[in-house]
Structure formats: structure tokens, C-alpha cells
Amino acid sequence: MKIISSEEIRKADAYTIEYEPVTSINLMERAAIACVKWLASSPVLLLKEKGEKSEIKVFCGLGNNGGDGLVISRLLAKKRIKVDVFIIRYSEKCSEDFLINEKRLKKINGVKVHNITSVSQLETLNLKLGTVCIDSLFGTGLNKPVEGLAADVINHINKLKCFVVAIDIPSGLFSEKNSHSEKSAIVCANHTLTFQSPKLAFMFPENGKYIGDFSVLNISLDEEFISSLPSKIYFITEQDARLILKPRNKFSHKGTFGHALIISGSHGKIGACVLVSRACLSSGAGLVTVHIPKFGYEILQTTNPEVMVETDSSDNIISDSIPLDKYNAIGIGPSIGTEKETQNAVKALIQNSKTPLVLDADAINILSDNKTWVSFLPQNSILTPHPGEFKRLVGNADNDYEWLQMQKDFSGKHGVYIVLKGAHTCITCPDGEVYFNSTGNPGMATAGSGDVLTGIITGLFAQGYDSKQASVLGVYLHGLAGDIAAENLSEESLIARNIIEFLGEALKKLRM
Numbered sequence: 238m239k240i241i242s243s244e245e246i247r248k249a250d251a252y253t254i255e256y257e258p259v260t261s262i263n264l265m266e267r268a269a270i271a272c273v274k275w276l277a278s279s280p281v282l283l284l285k286e287k288g289e290k291s292e293i294k295v296f297c298g299l300g301n302n303g304g305d306g307l308v309i310s311r312l313l314a315k316k317r318i319k320v321d322v323f324i325i326r327y328s329e330k331c332s333e334d335f336l337i338n339e340k341r342l343k344k345i346n347g348v349k350v351h352n353i354t355s356v357s358q359l360e361t362l363n364l365k366l367g368t369v370c371i372d373s374l375f376g377t378g379l380n381k382p383v384e385g386l387a388a389d390v391i392n393h394i395n396k397l398k399c400f401v402v403a404i405d406i407p408s409g410l411f412s413e414k415n416s417h418s419e420k421s422a423i424v425c426a427n428h429t430l431t432f433q434s435p436k437l438a439f440m441f442p443e444n445g446k447y448i449g450d451f452s453v454l455n456i457s458l459d460e461e462f463i464s465s466l467p468s469k470i471y472f473i474t475e476q477d478a479r480l481i482l483k484p485r486n487k488f489s490h491k492g493t494f495g496h497a498l499i500i501s502g503s504h505g506k507i508g509a510c511v512l513v514s515r516a517c518l519s520s521g522a523g524l525v526t527v528h529i530p531k532f533g534y535e536i537l538q539t540t541n542p543e544v545m546v547e548t549d550s551s552d553n554i555i556s557d558s559i560p561l562d563k564y565n566a567i568g569i570g571p572s573i574g575t576e577k578e579t580q581n582a583v584k585a586l587i588q589n590s591k592t593p594l595v596l597d598a599d600a601i602n603i604l605s606d607n608k609t610w611v612s613f614l615p616q617n618s619i620l621t622p623h624p625g626e627f628k629r630l631v632g633n634a635d636n637d638y639e640w641l642q643m644q645k646d647f648s649g650k651h652g653v654y655i656v657l658k659g660a661h662t663c664i665t666c667p668d669g670e671v672y673f674n675s676t677g678n679p680g681m682a683t684a685g686s687g688d689v690l691t692g693i694i695t696g697l698f699a700q701g702y703d704s705k706q707a708s709v710l711g712v713y714l715h716g717l718a719g720d721i722a723a724e725n726l727s728e729e730s731l732i733a734r735n736i737i738e739f740l741g742e743a744l745k746k747l748r749m
Contacts, residue, residue: 240470243377243412269308271454291367298374306373307338356389374408388422412436414638441637478713494523495565495699504553506572507533516692522699558585568695570600571688593617597691605629617704621656676716680728717743
């Protein structure tokens with residue numbers, strides 16, 4: 238699924254209106270119907286203790302986003318849901334579609350419409366338990382920070398103890414680049430209902446408290462036109478992952494699915510080797526060899542009998558230059574430490590490998606300490622940093638949008654894939670494409686989860702997936718397995734090995 242800019246969304250609206258054809262007012266109706274369908278099926282509209290329907294308070298601006306709110310109010314009222322509408326009169330100008338829907342709403346019985354010219358008019362607003370507030374003040378057309386009455390109303394909404402649903406985008410938030418200050422007036426939504434495509438801003442951690450969870454509602458904008466837009470940013474869906482996953486031939490053997498080498502471990506951290514090698518096997522690699530310090534030999538042979546183990550000449554660290562000719566994929570980094578001997582081993586690996594590498598954790602930290610080595614990485618190598626590791630590698634940025642630009646520039650300059658781990662793990666490619674993941678949950682923020690991802694990606698690469706396919710499919714499967722694990726165990730009790738345990742369920746789901 239493409240992530241398109243606010244300007245591209247406007248073009249898609251205009252194209253659909255002209256060539257479907259459909260009027261702008263009917264397109265607004267279509268968007269509102271999709272919102273009401275989501276609301277009607279959502280538990281947020283019910284007080285479970287009493288079985289009563291919640292009250293709805295709709296805050297409308299004067300543009301087309303406010304028009305969406307007016308249509309939503311009318312449709313909810315027709316379902317006999319109690320609706321109060323607060324039109325925030327911050328200007329004398331209104332959009333044409335807003336005015337049309339304001340007239341239509343006045344003909345509906347049971348809807349209270351309040352014209353708000355001062356935030357003091359809202360201070361006596363009494364909200365009972367279960368009230369839902371719908372934010373329909375500003376949409377993606379916003380081009381400057383919110384001020385005056387509208388800002389006061391936003392700050393008032395944020396103080397209310399209600400469930401807030403934002404329409405298209407939380408009011409006050411820009412759809413791409415944001416630079417927040419303590420004075421910024423932005424609605425803090427519990428859930429955002431956005432149209433046709435997620436917004437780029439939704440992918441950034443700094444905006445999480447404003448967006449909450451989000452759902453993408455299809456309002457049938459012209460798909461061919463959207464496909465033709467120049468955006469190279471994508472949101473990975475189940476269908477995208479399913480199209481990457483390769484079938485397995487009946488007459489395959491273990492050699493068909495490649496031989497992966499995992500280089501991992503140092504004293505006190507041999508568990509990382511167990512996780513990464515098991516994940517590599519569970520993702521489908523035919524053969525897995527693990528190169529570890531000597532002390533870990535018995536541990537690996539006992540815990541992972543399916544993997545082959547070769548030991549370093551050092552008892553406690555990785556120090557050897559390893560022959561590489563027999564391997565289809567090489568993953569290095571989990572818990573190897575940054576000792577001088579280990580750094581030299583990483584340097585030799587970079588110089589000698591004829592295939593792209595998968596580098597994680599301490600391998601990336603070693604690159605950060607020796608930045609000139611980055612230029613010698615095999616083309617199409619995959620780096621899987623968490624934010625702290627990435628910051629050490631590329632430096633600081635003022636906001637997440639600028640950090641994304643730095644990530645894209647790094648991938649393009651060095652011909653590598655960056656898999657920046659997070660709630661929506663971000664993959665940047667040498668060709669300029671960007672992929673954000675749609676799976677995963679906070680329960681995966683646990684020790685060893687990143688090691689599992691490294692194993693999955695290395696295992697996919699060993700099977701013949703290219704670097705882009707291994708990265709995109711790998712992060713999706715990793716997150717999906719984590720989601721299935723959380724459903725069965727809870728987010729709190731989820732640990733890294735559970736992700737591996739449910740990886741088979743994730744693969745089965747994609748095979749269905």
C-alpha cells in the first residue's frame with residue numbers, strides 16, 4: 238500500500254471526482270459512511286457495564302474536514318445515537334461542502350448544534366462515562382500551526398476524559414514533517430480514522446501520542462491513479478507479504494534452501510546465539526552453522542541440536558577470520574561485543590565476503606566506531622539497527638522526518654538496506670524506496686527480539702530471497718509472529734523465544 242503525501246491525496250481526490258465521476262459532496266458522504274461503519278462496529282460506542290450506547294460529541298472545523306464531521310453526525314443521528322455537534326467559529330469563511338452539509342444537518346431531529354465562539358462555552362460541558370469525542374477540526378490541508386480559538390478548543394479536548402477519534406488526521410498535526418514545541422496545539426487521539434492511505438507522520442514515534450491506533454478506510458479513490466503517483470513509500474500489508482513468499486517445490490532438499498552462517502556471542506550472552514540461530518532455521522533455511530566463542534559449544538549443541546557449531550580460537554569472544562565460501566547468507570552481530578580482536582574479525586568479514594551481509598547490534602556499533610569501513614560493505618548488505626545504534630552510525634536529527642531523510646541518504650550512498658527497528662520498522666533501500674511495517678506490538682519490546690529478526694532475515698536470504706524481499710518479508714513475519722504470540726500469551730508475558738515459537742503460525746497464515 239502506497240503512503241502518499243497530502244498534495245498527492247488532493248490530486249487523487251480531484252482525479253476521482255473528474256473521472257469516476259463523483260461530486261466532491263458525494264465523496265465526502267462516502268468518507269463519512271466509512272467512518273460511521275467503523276464506529277458502529279467498534280466497542281468504543283458501547284458502555285459494556287450497562288449496554289448503553291455512548292454519547293457522541295463532534296467538534297467540527299469550517300473546512301472539508303469539518304464537513305466530514307457534519308455528515309458523520311447526521312448518519313449517527315439516523316442510527317438513533319445521541320450526537321452533540323460543536324462548530325468552532327474561528328473564521329467567517331467556510332468551505333462550500335461544509336455549508337451544504339450544515340444545512341442538511343439542521344433538518345435532522347435529535348442533533349444539538351452549538352456554535353462556539355469562545356472556549357468558555359465548552360467549560361460547562363459535562364461528559365458521562367463512555368463519551369466519545371470526534372475530532373473533525375482540521376484535515377491534511379493544514380499548512381500552519383493552529384492558533385487562537387481553534388488552539389484553545391484543541392487544548393480543551395485534550396483535557397476531557399473521553400475516548401477521542403480523529404477523522405483523517407489529528408487536528409494540528411501535519412501529514413508529513415512536524416516540528417513540535419510545548420506550545421503546539423495538536424489533538425491527542427485514541428484512534429485515528431484515515432482515508433485511503435496512512436499518512437507518513439503516522440509512522441514516526443514522535444507522533445504516537447497524537448495518533449493513537451489508526452485504521453485506514455478505503456473510500457475508493459482511483460487505484461490506477463494512486464499507483465501512477467511518484468511516491469516510493471509503502472506500508473507493508475498482508476497481501477504484499479503474501480506475494481513475496483515463495484512456494485516450496487515437492488522435490489526440494491536441504492541444500493535447496495541454502496546454508497546460513499551466524500556469527501554471534503560473547504561471554505555471558507550466548508543466549509543471543511541460541512535465539513538468532515533458531516530463528517534462522519525456523520524461517521526456512523536448509524542448513525545453519527553458528528560460529529561462537531569456545532565456551533558456548535555445549536550450550537548450542539544442547540539447546541539447538543539442528544544447527545552445526547564451529548568454535549572460535551578464543552574462549553570468550555569472536556576473533557577469527559572465518560572461511561566463507563560455502564555459505565549463501567551470513568548474519569553477524571548479536572552480542573559479539575566490541576573488543577579489538579572482534580573488530581578485526583568484522584573488518585576481515587567485510588573485506589572477504591562475496592555476498593551481502595546481515596549486520597546487527599555490535600556489528601553496527603563496530604561500524605559506528607570505524608565509519609570508513611561502511612564504504613567497503615558488500616552491495617545490498619542489510620543493517621538492522623535499533624534507534625540508538627542508528628543514531629551512533631549517522632548522527633542526530635531534529636525530528637523523525639529528518640531522520641528518515643538521513644536513513645534514505647545512507648542507503649542510497651552506500652548501496653545498503655537499513656532496517657530501522659521500531660513500532661513501524663522502517664526499511665530504506667538503495668533505490669530510494671521506503672517500507673514501513675504494519676505488524677508487531679509493544680510486547681515485542683523485550684530482550685532478544687532483535688536477534689530473532691536478524692535470524693529470520695538471514696534465513697530468508699539463505700533461501701534465495703533478495704535483500705529487499707528478505708527485509709520486507711522478514712519484518713512482516715517477525716511482527717506477525719509477535720502479534721500471534723501476544724494474542725495467546727499477552728503483551729506483558731511475551732518473550733523473544735515466543736516469537737520463534739509462533740513463526741510457523743505466521744507462515745501458515747500467509748500460505749492460506
